[in-house]
Amino acid sequence: MKTMNYSPEHLTSNRHLFWIAAVLGVIMMAPVAWIIGLSLKDNAELLKGTEAVFAMPYTLVNYANILESSSVFGWFINSMIVAIGQTIGVLLLSSLAGYAFARLEFPFRKTLFIIVLFGLAVPEQAVIIARHQMFNWFDLHNTHIGLILPNLSSAFGVFLMTQFFRAIPKEIDEAAMLDNASTFRIFWKVLLPLTLPAQATLGIFTFLQAWNDYWWPLISATKADMYTLTIGIASSQTNFAQSEGLGFLGAQAVFASLPVVIVYIFFQRHIVTAVSGGAVK
Amino acid sequence: MKTMNYSPEHLTSNRHLFWIAAVLGVIMMAPVAWIIGLSLKDNAELLKGTEAVFAMPYTLVNYANILESSSVFGWFINSMIVAIGQTIGVLLLSSLAGYAFARLEFPFRKTLFIIVLFGLAVPEQAVIIARHQMFNWFDLHNTHIGLILPNLSSAFGVFLMTQFFRAIPKEIDEAAMLDNASTFRIFWKVLLPLTLPAQATLGIFTFLQAWNDYWWPLISATKADMYTLTIGIASSQTNFAQSEGLGFLGAQAVFASLPVVIVYIFFQRHIVTAVSGGAVK
Amino acid sequence: MSASISIKNITKRYDSVTVLDDINLHIEDGEFVVFLGPSGCGKSTLLRMIAGLESITEGSIEIGDKRIDTLPSGQRGVAMVFQSYALYPHMTTRQNMSFGLENVNVAQDEIDRRVNDAAKILEIDHLLDRKPGRLSGGQRQRVAIGRAIVKEPKAFLFDEPLSNLDAALRGRTRLELAQLHQRLGSTMIFVTHDQVEAMTLADRIVIMHKQKIEQIGTPMEIYQHPVSRFVAEFVGSPPMSMLPINHIENTVDGVTVEVSGAGKVVTAITLPQDFNAKDAVIGIRAEDTAIVSPQEEGLDLTIKVVERLGDRTLLYGTLVDGTELIAEDTGRSKVKAGETVRVSISPHAAHIFDGNGLAHHSQREV
């Protein structure tokens, strides 16, 4: 008689939970697949019924139509400037603030920390009117600075970096102090490099969010040459009645998302590393 | 001659960095203060110039105007149902998925994880048309389910919970296996309680985001009695020309934000705990 | 309640890598067995296979007369104490100890009785309402042992449970474990890479090396009659000194060997005809040496480091050709680093290892 060996590995090969992950994946990916499908169809054909997506022929005419607009490249540049500027600014400020909250003693440290985190709770809609007015006073509308500035103080960034700096053992600082390194050198050469996984994660999140931002650019950038890609493409929608241009709308959505998808694929390894808990060893 | 003792504590009392934190705090709080100021002023007075905010008299008439609308409480209930439902759903799904990704072996685990994280990169604008169509087919528009469903698969939630479950030592599972606990009991009684700090953080974030969500409710909830508070209040804006009702607008923004501020203050301690790295000891 | 354990032809492979190779071992009911070996020898894997935390590629495990390798961990009737203790951080000491009993539906008053009894034995009654985060390392250790005791298992499995304690606490806990074994009389398997723990705790030591069992024996057998050079060097602190042999001469009593460039050592060891003399060495433990006056016979040792342990003094030195030898003197030794002393070696205490690492000992007991 041959008895099956009990294997603890079976316990961890749970196929039920596979389905939860799979369903999550499908929920996320189905709309993406659908929109790509729409973008590849002729608008006239879609008018008869969207089930046309499932059949040939496919066409790139919608994408061609987008690129015909001479403003697209200007909008793309604007989006790049805003997203990159915002990413660099958030990384810098969050790192400094995180270091300060994690390592330094200063008056009202706790109170300030709570106030900064409070920023997590304030919805953009609540402050957008006030912000609009303030930027008006300083004549910051329709400038890159005006688009970048409001999101520089990222509560999530400060949150994340504080956590990361706290996770670095204090002995590392002390070893560097004994190595006669200045406070700045300790921060710059010793501690900051150790937060790289957090920087990568925060950087990607910030870039994605800045790229996809809609509200503030819509309100602040009122001149067509200051539009970001999101706003610019949305503005050109008025040329088409929504029901007529479903394929064109899809192509717009896909086109506007392409850069973030590229960034994501490029940095995907780092996100996974950060998730794997690849902090300070 | 009395020589001052060198004190290493001086090094960590850096007053420069206090300013960075303080400026971050001010950047975040100034618009909040401004909008509260506006909300407490008579609209007519504000027409002459917004510097009126700095002087008496203040009034609650704008808030009274909001409460006069009989629909406000219905919208509030809708917002609560959507925010709470979404929070519970996200916590449940993210915990299960996080546990699965962190602990279990199943086919395409890595691929699925990357697909789910990919959800971080897809902007809502890109998929909102497709989603609108799909929900149309299933007749889910103008239902609470329709408002809750799209955001249940939180890429950030899966990300966070996977990280947290990975941080729990495997010996804890093994000890529970030797204690004859079933897989479900290990998950429910042993591992899940250890992720409480993450649950609190994720729960607060999800609630805030659900409460403040604007796009999807605007598109999906087209009947007035299915409006969320954010949409409902915005819809009543059409009664006032924007320049005439600055104070009323402010009051609307403040009023819509109140619940999230209350939630934040209530759970603030947990956020700080989570930041302090209070995971598994 | 306690039971014997039989490990039969156990082999473990990960893909093409063999982690354990055809292990056979019988552990008597009530025996305290220590798996000792360097890291990577497979000792922890073997323990985890008994616990059901690792799958078995080939072979079987029995506890009592019952085959258990087909059962999940919780149904094998074993309890394990982990190196990291693996207490449930959100449960109090009492809840930690009760959890396993609740899972098998033991009555509440029986749970209470067992938890209180175990807590009394381990002197943790005052800690029952604390969570692990508020316990010291030593206290956590006791709770982990308590969690095992309440299950009244057929066998206790310890996976390097002392390695997270500091030296003083380690010594004390070692002693308490020995007393616990005396009191409970349970079968216990203890995994460690620390030979002092193995020597002091074990009824029998299982020395593991390169995925195999190298030697099984009582601590004294292992210490006095190591089967191989590996065992001889691994067990004992300070390690046995190994001196290369230049020449072997048969005498009436055994052999006299010439240690490279340093002189002769008389032994009472008889070597076989087919002795492989290439790379053969003579092994000498520090306590089998003595510092003698320069007139007496012995080896000249130039002392590099003097280690005063209080009750005895270890002299680390080199012979004329640079070979290292550790000698022992009394706690009141006056020898200083840099001096050269004469060291005599007890003829019955030396060990000879042939080129294959195989050991030869004196036939007479000292």
Add this chain to the structure above:
Amino acid sequence: MSASISIKNITKRYDSVTVLDDINLHIEDGEFVVFLGPSGCGKSTLLRMIAGLESITEGSIEIGDKRIDTLPSGQRGVAMVFQSYALYPHMTTRQNMSFGLENVNVAQDEIDRRVNDAAKILEIDHLLDRKPGRLSGGQRQRVAIGRAIVKEPKAFLFDEPLSNLDAALRGRTRLELAQLHQRLGSTMIFVTHDQVEAMTLADRIVIMHKQKIEQIGTPMEIYQHPVSRFVAEFVGSPPMSMLPINHIENTVDGVTVEVSGAGKVVTAITLPQDFNAKDAVIGIRAEDTAIVSPQEEGLDLTIKVVERLGDRTLLYGTLVDGTELIAEDTGRSKVKAGETVRVSISPHAAHIFDGNGLAHHSQREV
């Protein structure tokens, strides 16, 4: 380059809690001093004050003739090896070792020379391009020591550097540290709670207890002439057995004491007139006992646990009245748990502690 260290009237208070109370200590140039004490005695705080990582409430510290407590850490000319090693995780071994020299603008070829020299001494030349994450615990330890050596400091400060190593590695590293001290001849301060490390490494041991220095002396002085019961119990493994004294009788040679209910112990200790006999105890180290035949004089000991250490055997037992005593026998001891043996005590080796914990020793050396 190396220098002496003077600690003068150092006091440290946090609010109302006194952590160190008026510490005075002079460490000679080139001396190896160990701060030994239980956790919380302030030994690490004192080391960190010398390093400039803790502020000083009162007092001053001088290295050579220069007062240094007014200088930041990096300018004090000391190097520290941390318990956790505290290597920079993102830098290679070479970068870890160079960082401190780059900060003070040492020329690149000088940096290379020093790093290569230190790497050779520590046998880590092949690891220079690896990051700490790819090093074993023992290798990290060497890199941490290397990082200290290259700075050619006036003094080395070690904060329990061996506590993260396993037993075998700890013994070997201990030996290497002793050799390193011989080779460099630098002033070294070493903090530990492990008395074996203190005994084997120190030129002088500073025993700290309750925020004060309890005793300063060579390892042999500390071991053989502890000034107090605390020192006697803290130093030595196994710990000194303490037997309550019922009655004291003066003899020609010293005093004979009656140990509660178990018999008499003859000592060569002379006690002063004002000896405080209340709660007085006699202290006996295991190695000063011997197992004798039942006809000879001695105390009857019922053995509870037998600990076989290979070269010797420790017998943990109780006297008739339940007092615990640890005796020592040879490595080949045949004594088993449960037996009662007769133990004799060397008259010159016992210590008597009065009710205040103050020690009295035999005047004659053994």
